[in-house]
Amino acid sequence: MDNWLKKRASLTPKRMALSYHEQNWTFAELQQAVLETCTHLVGQKVQTAKRVAVLGNNTPQLYFTILALQQLGIEMVLINKNLALPEIEYQLHDANVDLLIYEDEFQSKLQPLKSMTLISLNDLHDSISADASSFIKDEFNLDQVTSIMYTSGTTGNPKGVMQTFRNHWSSAIGADLNLPVTAKDTWICAVPLFHISGFSIMMRSLIYGMNVRLYEHFNPELINQDLLNGKGTIISVVPYMLKKLLSLKDSDYSEKFSYMLLGGGAIDRKTLEICKDSNINIIQSYGMTETASQVVALNLADAIRKLGSVGKPLFPVSLKIKGATKPNQIGEILLKADNITPGYLNHSAPITNNGWFATGDLGYLDADGFLYLKSRLSELIISGGENIYPLEIENVINQFPNIIESAVVGKADSTWDAVPVAFIVTNSMINLKKLTAYLTSNLAKYKVPKKFIVVDKLPKTHNGKLQRKKLQSQI
Amino acid sequence: MDNWLKKRASLTPKRMALSYHEQNWTFAELQQAVLETCTHLVGQKVQTAKRVAVLGNNTPQLYFTILALQQLGIEMVLINKNLALPEIEYQLHDANVDLLIYEDEFQSKLQPLKSMTLISLNDLHDSISADASSFIKDEFNLDQVTSIMYTSGTTGNPKGVMQTFRNHWSSAIGADLNLPVTAKDTWICAVPLFHISGFSIMMRSLIYGMNVRLYEHFNPELINQDLLNGKGTIISVVPYMLKKLLSLKDSDYSEKFSYMLLGGGAIDRKTLEICKDSNINIIQSYGMTETASQVVALNLADAIRKLGSVGKPLFPVSLKIKGATKPNQIGEILLKADNITPGYLNHSAPITNNGWFATGDLGYLDADGFLYLKSRLSELIISGGENIYPLEIENVINQFPNIIESAVVGKADSTWDAVPVAFIVTNSMINLKKLTAYLTSNLAKYKVPKKFIVVDKLPKTHNGKLQRKKLQSQI
Structure with a gap:
C-alpha cells in the first residue's frame, strides 16, 4: 500500500492534521515536519538501524519522530515513560536495541545506561541533517512490523508485542465501520502515544484524514475547557480519566462534541448514568496491545440495556468463546482478525493452531451476541x-x-x-x-x-x- | 472473515437494510428473507453447483438470490439483461454453467436454451424447500470468487472478470475512507445489480450497515420524487442518468440529500455548473469491473478547479502512469490494490509481472496528483x-x-x-x-x-x- 503519510498529504494536503496548544499543522505541514525529522535522523545515521527505541511525553517532537521512523521503515520500541531504569534496560536488551531517542526530561534517569547510543529529541532539530529522500519508503509493506510495545501478558515476563502496518490498518478500518468519524472531527489524544490507545489515534489520523489534538499528558482542566469550547469532538479515555472529567464538568460540552471512546476497563452503572444525564455519549470498548486497539465496542444505544457488557465484535473481527456451545457459557475469549499481532518478539506466536488468538480473558456472549468479561485469566x-x-x-x-x-x-x-x-x-x-x-x-x-x-x-x-x-x- | 450478512444482522439487526416501493426490510428481516431463499435453492439442490448464472431486473427477489448464493458459497455469473441470446449462450458456455436462475420476463428469450437447468425467480418462493443451515458459510474466505461479470476488455472477446470477497471488501473500504457515508444514509440503487455499479452498493450495504433503496430499473420520475421527499440520500448515476434527473428537477432536493456518485464517463463543464447551481454535490469517479468499482474519485471541492479530472486514487489504491517520470506525461494507467480482480475466467491473470494491473486506459497525473483520462486504449x-x-x-x-x-x-x-x-x-x-x-x-x-x-x-x-x-x- 502507498506510504500512508505521503498518501494522506497528497489526498488532503490542506486538511488539519495535528494541533498542540496554539500550534497547528495541516497534513502537508505535518509531512514537511516529519520529512525534516527524517533528515536529522539520517544525519545521525539512524536509518542504518533495523530497530530503535523512543521515550517521551506526548509532544509534537515525539509525534514527528514516530512518523519519521515509519517513513524510514525502522521498527520502533515504544518505551513507557513511567518505567524504572531496570525495566527499560530489560526491554532495550530484549529487543536488541542499541539506539534510544529520548526527551531531555528523562536524561538523568537514563544516565546509567551503558553501550547505548542516545539521541535527544529536543536537540534533534539543531542536529546535523542529510538528504533522506532515498530512504523514504514509497510503499508500506503491510506485513512489516512498525511498532513494538511491551506487555507482561499472563506469564509476568514482559514481552514485546509486534504490531504490523496491517494490524494498525485493520484496527482503524474496524473502528471506522463502527464509530461515526468524519473529516470534521478532532480526536483528543491525552492517552500516551507509547500505548496502543494513543498510537492508534495517530494511525487513524493518517488513514481517515482526521485532526488530532495532542496533550503532553492528561491535563483534565485544559481538556475540560477544550471540550467546552469545541476544540475536540472525540476523546479516548480510561475510566479514571472519565471520572476526573465528569468531576470538572459544570456545563454542557460544545455542540461539536461527539463521543468518548472508553477503554481499559468496564464502567459502573452510576458513572454511566451520570454520562447519560450529562449528554456524554460513551462508546465502551475492549481491546489490548496484541489486537492493536479495540476489537469489541458497545455503543450508547445499548449501554444501559446491556450494562456490564463491552459490546459486540467489530465488523472485521471474529470472536468466539472457547468450548461454548450456546449463549451465556463462560470460557476463554478467542479472536481472529487482521488486528492480531503476528507474535511476541523472541517468543513463539500467540496464535493457536486453528488461527484463533487466545486472549487469556474469560467471558461469555449473551443471546444477542454481546460480550461480557468475567475476569482476566491473568488477574490483571x-x-x-x-x-x-x-x-x-x-x-x-x-x-x-x-x-x-x-x-x-x-x-x-x-x-x-x-x-x-x-x-x-x-x-x-x-x-x-x-x-x-x-x-x-x-x-x-x-x-x-x-x-x-x-x-x-x-x-x-x-x-x-x-x-x-x-x-x-x-x- | 465472518459471513457479512450474518455479521451485519448480528451487529445492527433493527437498522434498515433495503427498501423497494413501499416495502422495507431491516437487516434481521433481510437475513430472514435470504435464509428462506437459501432453503428453496437447497430444495432444488442448487448448493451442489460450483457456479450458477442469474438474470433479472433489480427486484428484491434478485437481491435475495444474489445474497443467498453468497451464503451458500456458490459463485455467480451476473448476466446483463440486455444481452441477446447468443451472447448469453456464449457466457454460460464460457463459464461452464448449466444452471440459470432467471426472472419470468426473460422466459421467451431463454426458451431456445438447451441442456440448461432453468429456475424461475418468480416461482422460487413456492418451490420445494429444504434445511439449508448446514450449507450456510460461517466465514467468507476473502480470496474466494463470489461474482463473475463479463466484459469485452480490449480484445473484443467477452471475458469473465472474477471478483473475490476481498475485491468487494477493499472497494467498499476505499470508498468509505473517501465518501461521507453514515448509518443514516440510504443509497439509491437504480443502476443494474448485474453491473459492478449496482452490485457494489449491495456489498457496501452489508459492510457499512446502510440502507439501499432499490429500483426495478432507472425510473427518473419516481427517483426525482424520492430525492425531493428525502427517500434517498446518495445515488449512483452515469452521465445520462444525471442529465435526465437534472431535466426533471424543478425544486431543491430534500435536506437529507447528500450527493451523487458519478461513474461511467467524464462530465462536461456545463452539466457540472448546472449541478453546482442546483446544489447537487457530484462525486466523479473512475473504476471498472476489473477493480470492483471506483478506484479514483473527484470530490466537489475540486470539481471546478480540476475540471476534466476524475480525481485522486483512493487511500488503499496505488496508481501510476506507465513510463511517466514527471507530472503531465501521458501513459497507460497502472493500478495496485486489493480491489483488482485475480483474473479473467479461463484466461491468464491481467496482472503484469510487477504486480501492477494494466487498465488499457491512457491518462496522466497533474502536479497535484489528479488523474486525467486521455482516451481508452480500447476505444471503448x-x-x-x-x-x-x-x-x-x-x-x-x-x-x-x-x-x-x-x-x-x-x-x-x-x-x-x-x-x-x-x-x-x-x-x-x-x-x-x-x-x-x-x-x-x-x-x-x-x-x-x-x-x-x-x-x-x-x-x-x-x-x-x-x-x-x-x-x-x-x-
Whole structure:
C-alpha cells in the first residue's frame, strides 16, 4: 500500500492534521515536519538501524519522530515513560536495541545506561541533517512490523508485542465501520502515544484524514475547557480519566462534541448514568496491545440495556468463546482478525493452531451476541489505564531479603480505578520503608503496591495454586 | 472473515437494510428473507453447483438470490439483461454453467436454451424447500470468487472478470475512507445489480450497515420524487442518468440529500455548473469491473478547479502512469490494490509481472496528483452506462453476407452520452433493414449501431492499423 503519510498529504494536503496548544499543522505541514525529522535522523545515521527505541511525553517532537521512523521503515520500541531504569534496560536488551531517542526530561534517569547510543529529541532539530529522500519508503509493506510495545501478558515476563502496518490498518478500518468519524472531527489524544490507545489515534489520523489534538499528558482542566469550547469532538479515555472529567464538568460540552471512546476497563452503572444525564455519549470498548486497539465496542444505544457488557465484535473481527456451545457459557475469549499481532518478539506466536488468538480473558456472549468479561485469566490490575501484572511485581518483591513469598492483588480505588496491594510472607521483620524504596527503584511508580499486608501464609488450593480471590476479599 | 450478512444482522439487526416501493426490510428481516431463499435453492439442490448464472431486473427477489448464493458459497455469473441470446449462450458456455436462475420476463428469450437447468425467480418462493443451515458459510474466505461479470476488455472477446470477497471488501473500504457515508444514509440503487455499479452498493450495504433503496430499473420520475421527499440520500448515476434527473428537477432536493456518485464517463463543464447551481454535490469517479468499482474519485471541492479530472486514487489504491517520470506525461494507467480482480475466467491473470494491473486506459497525473483520462486504449464506447467494445460488434457485422470489413466508433449523443455508428466496406449492395435485424438478434440492443455509413475503404496506418480517430472526425 502507498506510504500512508505521503498518501494522506497528497489526498488532503490542506486538511488539519495535528494541533498542540496554539500550534497547528495541516497534513502537508505535518509531512514537511516529519520529512525534516527524517533528515536529522539520517544525519545521525539512524536509518542504518533495523530497530530503535523512543521515550517521551506526548509532544509534537515525539509525534514527528514516530512518523519519521515509519517513513524510514525502522521498527520502533515504544518505551513507557513511567518505567524504572531496570525495566527499560530489560526491554532495550530484549529487543536488541542499541539506539534510544529520548526527551531531555528523562536524561538523568537514563544516565546509567551503558553501550547505548542516545539521541535527544529536543536537540534533534539543531542536529546535523542529510538528504533522506532515498530512504523514504514509497510503499508500506503491510506485513512489516512498525511498532513494538511491551506487555507482561499472563506469564509476568514482559514481552514485546509486534504490531504490523496491517494490524494498525485493520484496527482503524474496524473502528471506522463502527464509530461515526468524519473529516470534521478532532480526536483528543491525552492517552500516551507509547500505548496502543494513543498510537492508534495517530494511525487513524493518517488513514481517515482526521485532526488530532495532542496533550503532553492528561491535563483534565485544559481538556475540560477544550471540550467546552469545541476544540475536540472525540476523546479516548480510561475510566479514571472519565471520572476526573465528569468531576470538572459544570456545563454542557460544545455542540461539536461527539463521543468518548472508553477503554481499559468496564464502567459502573452510576458513572454511566451520570454520562447519560450529562449528554456524554460513551462508546465502551475492549481491546489490548496484541489486537492493536479495540476489537469489541458497545455503543450508547445499548449501554444501559446491556450494562456490564463491552459490546459486540467489530465488523472485521471474529470472536468466539472457547468450548461454548450456546449463549451465556463462560470460557476463554478467542479472536481472529487482521488486528492480531503476528507474535511476541523472541517468543513463539500467540496464535493457536486453528488461527484463533487466545486472549487469556474469560467471558461469555449473551443471546444477542454481546460480550461480557468475567475476569482476566491473568488477574490483571488496571490502574489509571496502566496494566499491572501481579506476577511481575511479585518477582521483584520476592528478591528482597527475608521475603519468602508474596501475592499482589488489585484494590478498588476511586481515583485510579484500582491500585496494587501486596500480601507478603516473611521469615523476619521487614523494614517497609526500605522495601518501598527498593521497589520504587526497580518498578514504575504505578506498580509499587500502595499497601503491604504481612500474613503467615498465602491461601492456596490443594495443588498449590494461589487463591487470589480469597486475598481480594480480605482488602 | 465472518459471513457479512450474518455479521451485519448480528451487529445492527433493527437498522434498515433495503427498501423497494413501499416495502422495507431491516437487516434481521433481510437475513430472514435470504435464509428462506437459501432453503428453496437447497430444495432444488442448487448448493451442489460450483457456479450458477442469474438474470433479472433489480427486484428484491434478485437481491435475495444474489445474497443467498453468497451464503451458500456458490459463485455467480451476473448476466446483463440486455444481452441477446447468443451472447448469453456464449457466457454460460464460457463459464461452464448449466444452471440459470432467471426472472419470468426473460422466459421467451431463454426458451431456445438447451441442456440448461432453468429456475424461475418468480416461482422460487413456492418451490420445494429444504434445511439449508448446514450449507450456510460461517466465514467468507476473502480470496474466494463470489461474482463473475463479463466484459469485452480490449480484445473484443467477452471475458469473465472474477471478483473475490476481498475485491468487494477493499472497494467498499476505499470508498468509505473517501465518501461521507453514515448509518443514516440510504443509497439509491437504480443502476443494474448485474453491473459492478449496482452490485457494489449491495456489498457496501452489508459492510457499512446502510440502507439501499432499490429500483426495478432507472425510473427518473419516481427517483426525482424520492430525492425531493428525502427517500434517498446518495445515488449512483452515469452521465445520462444525471442529465435526465437534472431535466426533471424543478425544486431543491430534500435536506437529507447528500450527493451523487458519478461513474461511467467524464462530465462536461456545463452539466457540472448546472449541478453546482442546483446544489447537487457530484462525486466523479473512475473504476471498472476489473477493480470492483471506483478506484479514483473527484470530490466537489475540486470539481471546478480540476475540471476534466476524475480525481485522486483512493487511500488503499496505488496508481501510476506507465513510463511517466514527471507530472503531465501521458501513459497507460497502472493500478495496485486489493480491489483488482485475480483474473479473467479461463484466461491468464491481467496482472503484469510487477504486480501492477494494466487498465488499457491512457491518462496522466497533474502536479497535484489528479488523474486525467486521455482516451481508452480500447476505444471503448460508453452508452447509457453500458460499455460497448467496437471489436465485438465488428466481429458480428463482418459475418453478414457481402461485408468485407467494418469499424464501429462512438458518436456523441445528448441522451445516451454516446451511441455506436458503423462504417462498412461491402462488395455489393447491402439491405440495411436485414443487417439491422441480424444484428438485433445477435447483439444487445444498445450495441446495435444507430447509423451505417458505407465507405470504399477504412482509413489505416501504413502497417494496417485502423485509424479510428479519422472515422470519428467524419461523423
